[in-house]
Amino acid sequence: xxxxxxxxxxxxxxxxxxxxxxxxxxxxxxxxxxxxxxxxxxxxxxxxxxxxxxxxxxxxxxxxxxxxxxxxxxxxxxxxxxxxxxxxxxxxxxxxxxxxxxxxxxxxxxxxxxxxxxxxxxxxxxxxxxxxxxxxxxxxxxxxxxxx
Numbered sequence: 001x002x003x004x005x006x007x008x009x010x011x012x013x014x015x016x017x018x019x020x021x022x023x024x025x026x027x028x029x030x031x032x033x034x035x036x037x038x039x040x041x042x043x044x045x046x047x048x049x050x051x052x053x054x055x056x057x058x059x060x061x062x063x064x065x066x067x068x069x070x071x072x073x074x075x076x077x078x079x080x081x082x083x084x085x086x087x088x089x090x091x092x093x094x095x096x097x098x099x100x101x102x103x104x105x106x107x108x109x110x111x112x113x114x115x116x117x118x119x120x121x122x123x124x125x126x127x128x129x130x131x132x133x134x135x136x137x138x139x140x141x142x143x144x145x146x147x148x
Contacts, residue, residue, distance in 0.1 A: 008074060011086045012038040012046045014053055015126075016093055017066075018108065019134055026121075028107040033114070034122035035088065036103040046087040054091045057103070066090035067140035068133045070123060072147035086147050088123060090133060123147045 015035035016025040026033045036057075040049035047065065054060040070088030109117075114127040121127065123145040132138030 007082045009082050009084045010040060010046065011084060012040050012049045013086065013088045013122075014038050014050045015088060015090050015130070016054075016058060016060075017090055017130060017134075018093055021108075022111045022134070023108045024111065024114070024126075024130060025106050026109050027105050029105045032120040032122040033109060033117070033126075035126075036106060047089065050087075050089040050091070058091075058093065060091055060093060064091045064093065066092060066133060068129070068138055069142045070129055070145040071142045072123065072145055075147075086123075088126075088129070088145065090130070 013035040018024070024035075026035060036053075038049045038053040040046065044052075046069075050065060054064060066089070068090055070086075072084075072086035072088075074083040074085040076083065111127055111130060114121060123129070124147075125145055129138065129143070129145065
């Protein structure tokens with residue numbers, strides 16, 4: 001008897017960063033604070049989907065994406081055989097948009113407020129990832145993150 005391989009769902013999240021003001025554009029709704037999820041058409045990679053969304057939502061060019069990528073490894077299959085792989089891509093903005101631009105329910109959150117925040121973030125190390133990128137102690141390239 002053959003066992004079918006589990007299906008893979010790919011999720012891409014795009015975090016817009018305002019480095020001079022040390023703030024991030026995150027969801028303001030109920031639940032954990034998170035960057036907006038980017039729709040990724042079939043056959044489109046994480047980076048291509050993020051570049052398209054950054055351009056459509058905020059008018060950013062492809063070079064605005066940071067070389068640091070958060071990678072959440074594919075989860076174990078849930079009932080129904082679907083695994084989830086997640087990527088976090090960071091974009092920097094020279095002329096940051098106002099809160100409310102892009103997908104609904106986004107607002108600017110100062111990094112310092114996230115560190116002492118009572119709300120969880122997704123991924124859980126979001127503040128550390130951004131601070132490490134800005135301060136230069138996280139190297140360019142992929143890094144594994146906890147996505148709970």
